[in-house]
Amino acid sequence: MVKSNNNVRMMHINLFMFGCGHHKAAWRHPNSSVERLGDIRYYEQLAQTAERGKFDAVFFADGQSVGNVSDGSWWYLEPLTALAAISRATSKIGLISTVSSTFYTPFHAARMLASLDHISAGRIGWNLVTSMFDDEARNHNYVSMPAHAERYRRADEFADTVLKLWDSWQVDALSFDRSGHYAHPDKVQPIHHKGEFFSVQGPLNVPRSPQGHPVLFQAGSSEQGKTLAANRAEAIYAVAYDLTAAQAYYRDIKKRVMANGRDTNVPIMPGLVTYVAATEEEAKAKQRELDELLPVDASLRELGLFIEQDCMHWDLDAAVPSLPSLDTFTGPKGRYSTILRIIETEQPSVRQLLGRLSAGGGHCTMVGTPEQIADKMALWFHNDGADGFNLMPPSQPDSIDDFVDNVVPVLQQRGLFRHDYTSDNLRGHLGLTIPK
Incomplete structure (x- = not known):
């Protein structure tokens, strides 16, 4: 958990950026930014607002197929590409994207994420998903999606292989010895992975990144998803309609993480829709x-x-x-x-x-004044419902501005959220250590 200087537990808050907003009719509003959905400056400005609010990170979900083209509630820039640009328009905030273990290969994902971690000076996270729609599968040489259990076996092996690739470079492998080695050969090793789904020789062709491993997020709610989260995730996105549902998920995941012998500092962040006035x-x-x-x-x-x-x-x-x-x-x-x-x-x-x-x-929705919203967030935070929230603004940028300008100051006054960043990387924001 992030702690303040007086060792008080603090909330985590991410911004889930999505088109004109998470309300399906947001794009229809006269003041929407629907004409700017392909303008990277629009997303840079949203990220800058979140950074002004001292959020932990911004997050992009991703899809691999075209939905209803009449519906303007989607967006179309490839998220990892977009995050490369956003990293140059921000300096502190974390940058997270969905990565599909069904459609990517481990080497491809490890290379892109490590590159982005270098570009952003250690601010990258990845939300590992298995994807779910047949339309997506048919864009990647499948007839339909593989079975659920198979997708999760692949996801676990995918994560394991990516981590091995990142560990194929030791921290001090780069020596820059102009009379000898650029990198020490003994400190860059192949991984020789051979599994059910992947055969990867390695090593990765990108040196170890600033965070060692970009932060691994997971959002599974099925039994296999919870198992993957408990085994691998360093932070978790959750779906919970109310506090009762949030508590059941929160306590279950924390027990599973502990049973695996892991540190229970795995922040859990349910989605949160807010209307503030x-x-x-x-x-x-x-x-x-x-x-x-x-x-x-x-x-x-x-x-x-x-x-x-x-x-x-x-x-x-x-x-x-x-x-x-x-x-x-x-x-x-x-x-x-x-x-x-x-x-x-x-x-x-x-x-x-x-x-x-x-x-x-099915995500929680809070409607009210800044004080009322802060009250409800605090109730979840103090009662095993959440370590923070993945903010899902119903309209963008208006709902983000409302939250940053009005709710964040109340949370800060109550000692529930940071006044300023104390770290330059995403692991630091989340209270996570850099892997050895």
Whole structure:
């Protein structure tokens, strides 16, 4: 955990950058930046705002296929390329990207990430995922996605091989001896990896990077995902609708990490959607403004898929009709369970439910004043719910500005978040040591 000078535990906060924002209708707003989704300066400015707020890192998710081209809630720059540019426009904040173990090879990933760690002077992290959609698989010479268990076996071997490649250069391998060796031959060794999925000779053709290993994030919620996180992850992204769900995941992962003989300082950061304003009513108005921009028919069709019934004629401003209980529902239960919890807890209208699902889905949503948001974040932080949060702004840049300018100062005043950086690298921000 990050500690202040008086040894007080501090929150971690990442910014999850995504197009015009995580609300699917954000791009439709008259003030959106939809025309700038291919402009690297837009993302540099978002990262600079997060750095002004002293965030640990910015994070890009990635996909390997084209979704609905009519929907402007996605973006298209390749994230590792984008982070190279963002690293030159920032100086302290960490830089994290998704890397798919199904579609990359270990050598390719190790080389790119190590290069970025050098370029950024030690600020790179990677979120290891297995990917999930057949459309992605068909862009990479697969007929469909490999089976779930196979993807996770590959991911574990992928991580192991990448780490071996980074360790193929010892810390002091570079000697720069102009009369002898540029690098000491005995300190740069092949890895001779041969496994179920990969055969890699090594060594890596990039010397050991400033952090030794760029920080490994993981976000699995399945049994195999939790196992991978407990074995490999140095920090974890999580999905939790409420504190009860967050606590169950948090305590489970910490126990698994400890059972593996690892240091339990593996920060867990659930996703967090925030609507912030001077009053609760104004914050709810911001949420309502985005919800009302959703294309109604498409949103109702999507809801119908989630709940496996026709809801095209539901009254948008009426309460959600009664739904079957979870134990009688025959479709996929994860999203359906979240929908039932939202209905039970928030008692939303149909329109409000569509809005909740369009902005963060099953992730926690907090709506209110800076003090109210800080109160709720502190409640999770102090009660085994989170070591920090992966901020998912419903609209960009407005929601980021709202959080940095209004919520961060409250967290700082309460001694929950740093006033300034005490480290120049991502490991330092997260309270992690550099691997030997």
